[in-house]
Amino acid sequence: xxxxxxxxxxxxxxxxxxxxxxxxxxxxxxxxxxxxxxxxxxxxxxxxxxxxxxxxxxxxxxxxxxxxxxxxxxxxxxxxxxxxxxxxxxxxxxxxxxxxxxxxxx
Amino acid sequence: xxxxxxxxxxxxxxxxxxxxxxxxxxxxxxxxxxxxxxxxxxxxxxxxxxxxxxxxxxxxxxxxxxxxxxxxxxxxxxxxxxxxxxxxxxxxxxxxxxxxxxxxxxxxxxxxxxxxxxxxxxxxxxxxxxxxxxxxxxxxxxxxxxxxxxxxxxxxxxxxxxxxxxxxxxxxxxxxxxxxxxxxxxxxxxxxxxxxxxxxxxxxxxxxxxxxxxxxxxxxxxxxxxxxxxxxxxxxxxxxxxxxxxxxxxxxxxxxxxxxxxxxxxxxxxxxxxxxxxxxxxxxxxxxxxxxxxxxxxxxxxxxxxxxxxxxxxxxxxxxxxxxxxxxxxxxxxxxxxxxxxxxxxxxxxxxxxxxxxxxxxxxxxxxxxxxxxxxxxxxxxxxxxxxxxxxxxxxxxxxxxxxxxxxxxxxxxxxxxxxxxxxxxxx
Numbered sequence: 001x002x003x004x005x006x007x008x009x010x011x012x013x014x015x016x017x018x019x020x021x022x023x024x025x026x027x028x029x030x031x032x033x034x035x036x037x038x039x040x041x042x043x044x045x046x047x048x049x050x051x052x053x054x055x056x057x058x059x060x061x062x063x064x065x066x067x068x069x070x071x072x073x074x075x076x077x078x079x080x081x082x083x084x085x086x087x088x089x090x091x092x093x094x095x096x097x098x099x100x101x102x103x104x105x106x
Numbered sequence: 107x108x109x110x111x112x113x114x115x116x117x118x119x120x121x122x123x124x125x126x127x128x129x130x131x132x133x134x135x136x137x138x139x140x141x142x143x144x145x146x147x148x149x150x151x152x153x154x155x156x157x158x159x160x161x162x163x164x165x166x167x168x169x170x171x172x173x174x175x176x177x178x179x180x181x182x183x184x185x186x187x188x189x190x191x192x193x194x195x196x197x198x199x200x201x202x203x204x205x206x207x208x209x210x211x212x213x214x215x216x217x218x219x220x221x222x223x224x225x226x227x228x229x230x231x232x233x234x235x236x237x238x239x240x241x242x243x244x245x246x247x248x249x250x251x252x253x254x255x256x257x258x259x260x261x262x263x264x265x266x267x268x269x270x271x272x273x274x275x276x277x278x279x280x281x282x283x284x285x286x287x288x289x290x291x292x293x294x295x296x297x298x299x300x301x302x303x304x305x306x307x308x309x310x311x312x313x314x315x316x317x318x319x320x321x322x323x324x325x326x327x328x329x330x331x332x333x334x335x336x337x338x339x340x341x342x343x344x345x346x347x348x349x350x351x352x353x354x355x356x357x358x359x360x361x362x363x364x365x366x367x368x369x370x371x372x373x374x375x376x377x378x379x380x381x382x383x384x385x386x387x388x389x390x391x392x393x394x395x396x397x398x399x400x401x402x403x404x405x406x407x408x409x410x411x412x413x414x415x416x417x418x419x420x421x422x423x424x425x426x427x428x429x430x431x432x433x434x435x436x437x438x439x440x441x442x443x444x445x446x447x448x449x450x451x452x453x454x455x456x457x458x459x460x461x462x463x464x465x466x467x468x469x470x471x472x473x474x475x476x477x478x479x480x481x482x483x484x485x486x487x488x489x490x491x492x493x494x495x496x497x498x499x500x501x502x503x504x505x506x507x508x509x510x511x512x513x514x515x516x517x518x519x520x521x522x523x524x525x526x527x528x529x530x531x532x533x534x
Contacts, residue, residue, distance in 0.1 A: 003359075005359075005360050005376075005377040006377070007376060007377045007378075021376055021377065023358065023360070023376075023377070025358055025359075069358070070332070070357075070358035072358075072376075
């Protein structure tokens with residue numbers, strides 16, 4: 001399991017625009033580098049992040065090799081109801097890394 | 107690129123020659139008004155830190171009419187001020203007066219420079235100083251607009267102590283007043299900033315103080331970077347000397363401080379909040395204010411310069427040395443400031459004599475003290491390449507990773523020796 005960091009407000013007013021931050025510790029290996037033995041290091045990146053809020057997809061991004069290590073993504077959404085924000089990062093090999101945070105909307 | 111515009115048109119090629127002529131005329135008892143009217147070229151140096159004082163001294167030694175603009179009566183040196191914070195050294199050992207420079211024929215104007223206008227430096231009292239060439243050595247200005255809630259007033263509660271003086275003592279007093287078991291937090295900025303190993307030397311020496319006097323306390327470094335100068339040496343020493351005491355939170359572990367609440371002692375990062383009993387916030391920096399007013403800073407807030415002459419890329423006839431200048435690969439240190447200032451002085455002398463300055467080879471060494479008897483260093487040699495100062499491959503070095511205690515103790519002594527020698531050379 002890779003280390004992830006989330007910043008989601010614990011509480012918000014209904015209709016408020018909230019800022020979400022998400023980071024995952026990942027080397028984002030491009031596939032264009034040589035290892036010390038002269039052999040190419042195979043590509044291995046996080047290629048997609050999806051965020052769902054109370055079951056509905058509110059944000060998704062495709063990530064590419066030019067994105068640096070430990071990708072840090074910030075976006076905004078509207079606080080509509082209390083619930084769980086779930087984050088899923090997908091790696092090239094299909095592995096999915098999950099994290100979630102709860103928000104209370106008053 | 108060195109611009110000829112700083113030399114007044116028609117100026118004689120060799121000002122030292124003019125000086126000899128002047129003396130000869132005086133000796134012959136001739137009024138010779140044409141000769142007497144020719145005074146040595148005037149150079150104004152703004153800022154009396156390691157860069158400015160060095161440059162002024164060298165320029166005066168070369169026979170130029172040098173005016174040093176520095177409002178402070180004494181200089182308080184930053185190198186070794188971390189030892190003052192940790193109670194290992196007295197503030198008096200950091201203070202240096204300008205008396206020796208003034209005794210060497212340097213004129214010092216004790217007021218701040220407020221601007222530039224048509225080859226003249228404007229002073230706070232409204233008077234102006236004409237110059238043939240100007241050297242700006244304004245050091246750094248702390249950016250009180252970079253971290254939400256961290257302004258000059260907040261620095262009274264969360265000292266930066268990144269310009270030695272009252273802030274240094276404030277941080278020391280806060281550490282002394284903190285109860286055992288408290289949390290000390292250091293917020294370290296992203297590159298570039300003054301003294302790249304400085305926050306980590308400070309963490310080491312504060313850890314030494316805590317281990318000695320308040321062993322249940324903790325030290326947290328919240329960093330806006332993922333790596334830092336001499337990192338492996340620092341981390342190995344922290345393991346060996348202060349196990350479990352120092353926690354370093356890097357950028358990608360959520361270490362970037364974006365906001366502070368100085369009254370509550372809270373530091374807010376992108377992913378969390380940390381409460382500290384003593385908070386040392388080292389904010390991002392830029393070139394000293396006069397550099398911006400003089401129009402020699404670029405969008406980065408620092409000053410692009412020609413690496414041979416240190417003449418500004420943005421304003422001909424104005425040179426910038428020390429922390430304010432974009433030194434390419436050279437770190438912002440007192441050692442660098444001194445080396446750049448000497449090269450700049452030589453270039454200014456050459457330019458005023460109509461000669462072509464020679465590309466310099468510059469050396470920097472950064473010593474860091476991790477305990478009173480534990481020193482490490484990193485050294486580099488730099489020369490102009492592609493318009494910047496670049497490191498000469500294979501010429502530098504760093505302390506070995508697995509050195510015996512005698513080597514660390516010897517390096518701690520070398521650091522002291524370096525400080526004695528450089529302060530003597532610049533201010534003595």
